[in-house]
Amino acid sequence: MTSSTVRSEFLLGAKASIPVVVAALPFGLLFGALAVENGLSVTEAVLFSALVYAGASQMVGIDLFGQNVAPWLIVLSIFAVNFRHVLYSAAIGRRLGHWSTPRKALGFFFLIDPQYAESERKLQNGQSISFAWYMGMAIPIYVAWVSEAAIGAIFGGLIEDPESLGLDFLLPIYFLGLVMSFRKSPGWLPVVVISAAASILAFVTVGSPWHVSIGAAVAILYAVIRVPGQPGART
Amino acid sequence: MTVNLWIILGGALMTYVARAGGHLVLSRFKTIHPRVQAGLDAVPAAVLTTLVAPAAFNGGLPELAALLVAGLVALRAGMIPLFLAGAVVLILLRQLVG
Known part of the structure; x- marks a missing residue:
């Protein structure tokens, strides 16, 4: 890949990061503010995001910090919420055969929901995922996210009414766009x-965060079972 | 090392294990069974829907209207227009209703 291609790929990735950076902004700030409120130092809040x-x-982790829950249970809850990334990793990893191992190792660190969704969308459009495009998308989101934790932790008390600005509901709108x-x-x-x-049934009965794993598992199970009887099933 | 720091490091390690582990496990198999393939194809819609549905279920009129408008815009336009349309509807209705 020539240096100009690398550059344009990186910029294309950066462009894809814009709605994510905007949508995640309030949550980044909110995380920093809540972290301090629940007993973390500013440094710890930043390390958490980083x-x-x-x-x-x-x-979820911050929520549990505030409730005096056993440390191992907090770690387990973080893992439960992030278990879906196993599926992202399996789905994307097999399409990154042209990446070196260190690049893969680094890339997986940044494999958040929107990073996965945009990558998958690119693959479904018949394009391959270059390391430059991937990092072009990942770096702005990461830098913004970590900075927001710091700003939120320092100035946390200043956002008085985040709900009237709709800040708490921007991520569901963004995720709906990805689903569509x-x-x-x-x-x-x-x-x-x-x-x-x-997921709604699990949310009401078992509770958060398990509705994510349960809802996804049921739908994926359906997709797995459906395959053989269907004419023209893909291989 | 404080307990907080251990929790953060533990959470970070487990998250990375999830993000790298799926690939490490799957790459051990030379061929992918059609059912596994079908399951992997369903992953994005299956997972991302769980991040929307309960929020919609718990939402009031502004939240539902915002999702509806964003969903309709999505049929015709890309990510940024649908996101802005949903956000505008949400904020306006919250000022009016809330």
Whole structure:
């Protein structure tokens, strides 16, 4: 790859990061503010975002910090929320055969929901994922996310009414957009309907964060079972 | 090392294990069974829907309207327009209703 291609790939990735950076902004700040409120230092809040780098699980972790829960249980909860990344890793990893091992090792660190979704969308459009594009998307999101933890931790008390600005509901809108972007893939509608029903049911009965794993597992199980009887099933 | 730091390091390690582990396990198999393939194909819609559905279920009128408008815009336009449309509807209705 020539240096100009690398540059344009990186910029394309950076462009894809823009809506993610905007959507994640309030959550990054909110995380920093809540972290301090729940007993973490500013440094610990920043380290949390920099090392774990997984929004939803960080929120769950912080929530438990405030409730005096056993340390191993907090770690286990973070893992439970992030268990879906095993699936992302398996799905994306097999398409990164042209990456060197160190690049893969680094790339997997940045494999958050939107990073996975945009990568998958690129693959479904018949394009391959270059390391430059991938990092072009990952770096702005990461830098913004870690900075927001610091800003939120320092100035946490200053956001008085985040709800009137709609800040708390931007991520679901963003995730819906991602769900919609996959609507042309085979069997999309039943998978979405089953996942929605199962996750709501799990949310009401078992509770958060398990609704993510349970809802996804039920819908994926359906997709797995459906295969052989279907004419023209893909291999 | 404080307990907080251990929790953060433990959480970071487990998250990375999830992100690298799926590939490490799957790459041990030379061929992928059609059912595994079908399951992997379903992953994005299956997982991302669980991040939307309960939020919609718990939402009031502004939240549902925002998702509906964003969903409709998504049929015609890309990520940024649908995101902005949803956010505008949400904020306006929250000012009016809330």
